Amino acid sequence: MRRGIAELPLHGGHVPPWLAARMKRLARLVLILLVDEYGTKGVLERLADPVWFQALNNLIGMDWDSSGSTTVTTGILKEILSKEEFGIKAAGGKGAKSRETPAQLRDICEKYELNSSEYVRISRLVAKVDTVALQTGYQLYHHVFFIDEEGNWAIVQQGMNPKIKLARRYHWFDAESFTLEPHKGISGIKLEYALNTVDKNAREYQRTLLDLVKEDPRKLERELRTITAVAKGYKPLIVYKPYEKLNLFDTVTRYKSLGQIELNQRALELARELDIKNYDELLLLKGLGPSTLRALSLVLELVYDVHPSWRDPVTHPPDPFKFAYAVGGKDRVPFPIDKPTYDELISFLEKLVEKNPQERQIVKAVTKITRNWKPPEEDKVPT
Incomplete structure (x- = not known):
């Protein structure tokens, strides 16, 4: 082809x-x-x-x-x-x-x-x-x-x-x-970069993401707010190791360049109820849109040190x-x-x-x- x-x-x-x-x-x-x-x-x-x-x-x-x-x-x-x-x-x-x-x-x-x-x-x-x-x-x-x-x-x-x-x-x-x-x-x-969660090397990212959506959505929301606050210059009580490796402000800015970063907690609660087994099922979940995936990816990257691909597949x-x-x-x-x-x-x-x-x-x-x-x-x- x-x-x-x-x-x-x-x-x-x-x-x-x-x-x-x-x-x-x-x-x-x-x-x-x-x-x-x-x-x-x-x-x-x-x-x-x-x-x-x-x-x-x-x-x-x-x-x-x-x-x-x-x-x-x-x-x-x-x-x-x-x-x-x-x-x-x-x-x-x-x-x-x-x-x-x-x-x-x-x-x-x-x-x-x-x-x-x-x-x-x-x-x-x-x-x-x-x-x-x-x-x-x-x-x-x-x-x-x-x-x-x-x-x-x-x-x-x-x-x-x-x-x-x-x-x-x-x-x-x-x-x-x-x-x-x-x-x-x-x-x-x-493009210079693209949020690519279907890259050929994305297995670890997808596997960890499925584990992440089993967490309490309120906990994920707190972690997202902490990341946003630190990116604005606030000093966190707990410093995650990944913060030391990445330029946090640039990372958050990259995500924001693709749109809003918001968690749809109802969709995440539904994912927990349905016990989502694979990435296909997660993507098909009603309410899981681009902004929620951006938020989840940001938490994965800055809290759990698991990264999506940023390679544009064109x-x-x-x-x-x-x-x-x-x-x-x-x-x-x-x-x-x-x-x-x-x-x-x-x-x-x-x-x-x-x-x-x-x-x-x-x-x-x-x-x-x-x-x-x-x-x-x-x-x-x-x-």
């Missing part, structure tokens, strides 16, 4: 009707060919690859560096999959539509004879991971769940950071673990010149949409879909010739 990142500024605007109609026709043809070549699971694997997903987005005419590349592309795919039977369906969407995911998943699972409660749980847990367990200042506002008739799944969701006006896209695929380096890829700008950005623009970009970047070329491409693919398998093999042989082709350096123009 290739991993990569893309800078995704928050863009407004909309796709004009003449372009949207072409995008749907082209995306439908691509889906037909993909399912025929790779099967439904192969399609989901590709949607979970941030580089492949971005390439598909560029192919249909969306921009290379737009937050809308996620919402438009997934929206078009969902509409196509709802109208025709490819063996794949999609639930969710942007904003209010994302909250419709559970109901839509139940309908899909009934059609495919799958256990809907399992997939609704996965949807909730994945959303919780990217809002609570991994905190980078991005607010989740888009969540699309793709599922095939065999039960394979992929999720593409996106968060926004209004302060720096950037978006970040999270890709998931048939995760075996949801709480230890679970993503297939994260597209976004790599990987290195790919070379933008690896992305080809077959028909142009919606916002005229890197060049305006070429309608004649777009229509010719659709016509060619329509004829290809109608051909028998033997004739398609000839086209595949031609694609092998161009697989390693690289554009001349003089043709590389920054977008």
Whole structure:
């Protein structure tokens, strides 16, 4: 699985009707060919690859560096999959539509004879991971769940950071673990630090955190108040050893940069009553939000000397010149949409879909010739 990142500024605007109609026709043809070549699971694997997903987005005419590349592309795919039977369906969407995911998943699972409660749980847990367990200042506002008739799944969701006006896209695929380096890829700008409690080395942190939530919430509240007071310059009656190792003020400031630090005592009391067994269950607990996890992590770090990871899991950005623009970009970047070329491409693919398998093999042989082709350096123009 290739991993990569893309800078995704928050863009407004909309796709004009003449372009949207072409995008749907082209995306439908691509889906037909993909399912025929790779099967439904192969399609989901590709949607979970941030580089492949971005390439598909560029192919249909969306921009290379737009937050809308996620919402438009997934929206078009969902509409196509709802109208025709490819063996794949999609639930969710942007904003209010994302909250419709559970109901839509139940309908899909009934059609495919799958256990809907399992997939609704996965949807909730994945959303919780990217809002609570991994905190980078991005607010989740888009969540699309793709599922095939065999039960394979992929999720593409996106968060926004209004302060720096950037978006970040999270890709998931048939995760075996949801709480230890679970993503297939994260597209976004790599930050100096991020509260990452699902790092591959987070086992000790998660184990100690589960022990911590068994404590009396009132005791945790007192410890949190002590830490806050010491950070302001007050001298504590009891000096914890970790205070000697860390710059306490800088540590508290780092946590506060991600938002408020508050304990939801009702949620913690519920965790004790339910006797939470693992980190998945804790994240799914009603009332356990980002501020409570920040507070618990701060207590763990400064009182118990157990630290979360501060590594931002975004990987290195790919070379933008690896992305080809077959028909142009919606916002005229890197060049305006070429309608004649777009229509010719659709016509060619329509004829290809109608051909028998033997004739398609000839086209595949031609694609092998161009697989390693690289554009001349003089043709590389920054977008």
